[in-house]
Amino acid sequence: MLVDNSVHGDSRVQKQAASAAAVGWDVILLGKYSGKGEDNWKLGDAEVRLINMRAKLSVKPRDLRNAPLRRPLAYSSERVADFRVQLVKAWRADLRVRGDELKVADGRSKLGTQAAKTWLAVPKLASKATSRWVSLRRRETKRLGRIRRTRSAPLDKLTTEFWLKTMGNRAWRRLDPGVWDFELSYGPVIDELKPDIIHANDFRMLGVGSRAALRARGAGRPVKLVWDAHEFLPGVRSWANKRKLPAMVAYEREHAKYADAVMTVSGGLADLLQKSHKLAERPAVVLNAPDAAATHRETDEQVPDIRELCGIDSDDVPLLVYSGLAAAQRGLGIMVEGLPEIPKAHVVFVCGDPEAPYVQGLLRRAEELGVQERVHAVPYVPHWQVVPFLSGANVGVIPIHHWPNHEIALITKFFEYSHARLPLVVSDVKTMAEVASETGQGEVFKAENVADYVRAVKAVLADPQKYSAVYDTEGLLEEWTWEAQAKVLDEVYTRLLQGGGR
Template identity: 60%
Template sequence: MRFDGADGATARGRVVMLVDNAVNGDSRVQKAARSAAEAGWEVILLGRSPVTEPREWLLGQARVRLLPMPDPLARRRHEFRRAWLRWPLAYPPSGIAAHRAQSVRAWRADLAVRAAQLAVAAPRTPHLELRRRWLRAEELAAGLTGKWVSFRYWQLTRARKGRKFRNPWDLAYTRFWQLVKGDGAWRRLEPGLWDYELAFGPVLDELRPDLIHANDFRMLGVGARAKIRAAAQGRKVKLVWDAHEFLPGVQPWKDNARWLPAHRAHEREYAPYADAVMTVSAGLAELLRREHGLSEDPAVVLNAPDLGPPPAGAEDDAPGLRERCGIGPEMPLLVYSGVAAPKRGLGIMVEALPELPGAHVALVVNKPDSPYVVGLRARAAELGVADRLHVLPYVPHWQVVRFLSAADVGVIPIQHWPNHEIALITKFFEYSHARLPLVVSDVRTMADTVRSTGQGEVFRAEDVADHVRAVRAVLADPARYRAAYDQPGLLESWTWSAQAAVMDEVYTRLLPERPAAVRIGDPRATSEVQPSVGANT
């Protein structure tokens, strides 16, 4: 059954895209869905609902469906047991701890009201003094009970956090299942991956796609298993794997030695089922080819911005960057736009402010009130520059380039991590289309690009003094760096419309019997997007 509004007779084929998030905030996935639908494909984008109810809306001509995903398999067996030896007084992990803590709070709240009643009671109230003594005894009992409950709750918390996956037993457990099951070891090491299958697999089978576009490593397995089931039923389904990052270079979860081996095994098991691979950079394409022995280079679809018109009905009159910062055009303004996290290196921008008199920094981030950002604000206050640090939330993706263009410098201070070395990230292209001079850290691919184009300066990652040098150089002659964007074809090749054409070529090669594409980038979207869609990372 096709969705309302999809023309089954004229659609080039049904494409089901899979992503392991709630779609909002993931501009690559949003742009891919919209552009594929504009090119004539019938597109259904399946994502993970952040709540227990399904959600659905239109993204241009593409249908977005968010599926509830219970994840009981993501919990380890030890989380259901008591740690008798290490934390003998801890509450059992049954929910009773929160119930007891709330009961004590309710008791204390009742005592406070009763104390207020006695405070205003008439002097001749019967048994007034006895009632006051009894209340004091209850208050003492409530205080002691609260301390006992808090202690047992603390023990439960320590038991939960204290269980590490890097002790000798877990290392031996991981190695054992790798030897016994090979790439199938993920079934024991990371059974939570089955939660994705159980939520998405039945819906995917019901939709009967012609092509599955699986975003990143978790959804690769979901798509591959659907392809296998379809083949058993006599249906041919093509699988495109869109690898957003190099899994061996991902920073694994803290204190979990199983996470990375499990996910790498899962990826290795299902990568051979991909009929085509797409990725975000030439460097990552080469790594994927070597890692999985691919017969051809993955297609490169850059995380370039969509410069088309905003969605129909979308508001496009939000205040500008300087207006939100409360500063005029004469103030030097440095901007960072993207995820706020320690490995993104934002601290260096705060540390440099005392050495850049008069300059302001705007952080346009995904979580303005996160502990990390709060810490940056606190550090700015310690340095006496709090009035020159501005933290702002994301804006809708169709506003990003215009919003950023009000700045003087676009900064990308990311630190040296494997996946940072091999990609040109979204903000690089957004800054470029905003025609901002760049100040970037010396991660390999981005630094090489900036040096070759002349669009900015490169500094040593985590080196405050060198960062200050680079900023001063750009602010001294911004026109020199902006002139780099006048190079013929440079910005044109860094647009989403160019990338959408590559993606459509991949689809068309896999389904050659389908009708030809309509014009890529044709702005014919007639429906809304969710209002919370923001800038990407």
């Protein structure tokens, strides 16, 4: 099983590995070592190994050279520019001290002192001119750096199109060769393990898994490849580098044909994948639902109290929770902007890093609005604690914006809120809005509309039992459990080893 992260924060991959091992599969999960924590451990009966990957190809040699056509005055790199700036500052600081030394000099004639001051004026003028010249070149270097990071200049767009036209799906080799670092790090480990099934999570590992499968098949050893697609790659918008998306779309297209079976996170995404990659069969749907058995297991480890972490000592205080990735496209700002209109309510963001700049920006905005005492940020808890942890809140909020990948799936927090029996307030992204409206478990508001968000929250807080009673519907929550999804995963594996698939 392959994943392009450190495993720690990836609940889907953790549940996959543990549940597959629990029913008898010999599972080794390979992830990327981040330099934090252990590099080997166990998830139930599954073994986790983290690979120390060195990103040596993510910086292209040409990015370290001058760019005479783009920015003729730029230095070769920002590091060189910073060095030059500091060098000139040191020169000017030295000249100031030499001037002060002349002012307090003893034993020197007035004529000699004046001559020295006059002579010192020459390098002072030179240093001032040099400082301006270096500052100009530094600004040009920073502009060049931004162009290189975003690859959005007309010349970049032209060359991107050129490589896509001339190389087709192979163009990623030119546009984003950094993905080779995964191949060169993971590949030898996979070859040594000689697996029967390679389960590749998401697009980067699809290429790594495909190549490992081809090497094994070339050596006469049958290997089956499962591709687990977590998102619709053409719908991703979060990369600043404008070359990365077309590069990775090409990378995915090149390797998708080698998958013996495909699974994904939602029915909508399954349909998109089948159409875009011309798959012979619709991908199996494995929802990223909570692990009910793990959630209710007996353990000495106490689940933190979310209200206590927020300093709320009364059950009468409404607590609105958002749990998950903290980013602008997730729409968290609306929860702060609407808070002045929702008296007594508190907001808590459960996120990977409460000290991250975006989260701190939300807290600063709360201070500007005078509601800083009612906005909190707390870190993640282990995935088996998420549901009981969230159950201490009153409302689960999903305020995400209209992005292609947001429209097509019931995301993880939707299921987590549901198992925590929280009334929902969700933006009008297609799939989640439809389900929340059909089940009656929450209110839908127009994305990015503060007034409509406030209306939805007030409606839920006015009669929370109306919404949470939906969870008593027979079979609803049972369908949204990892136990149900793990059966699909096991069926896919079994079918492949019995001769099914491509």
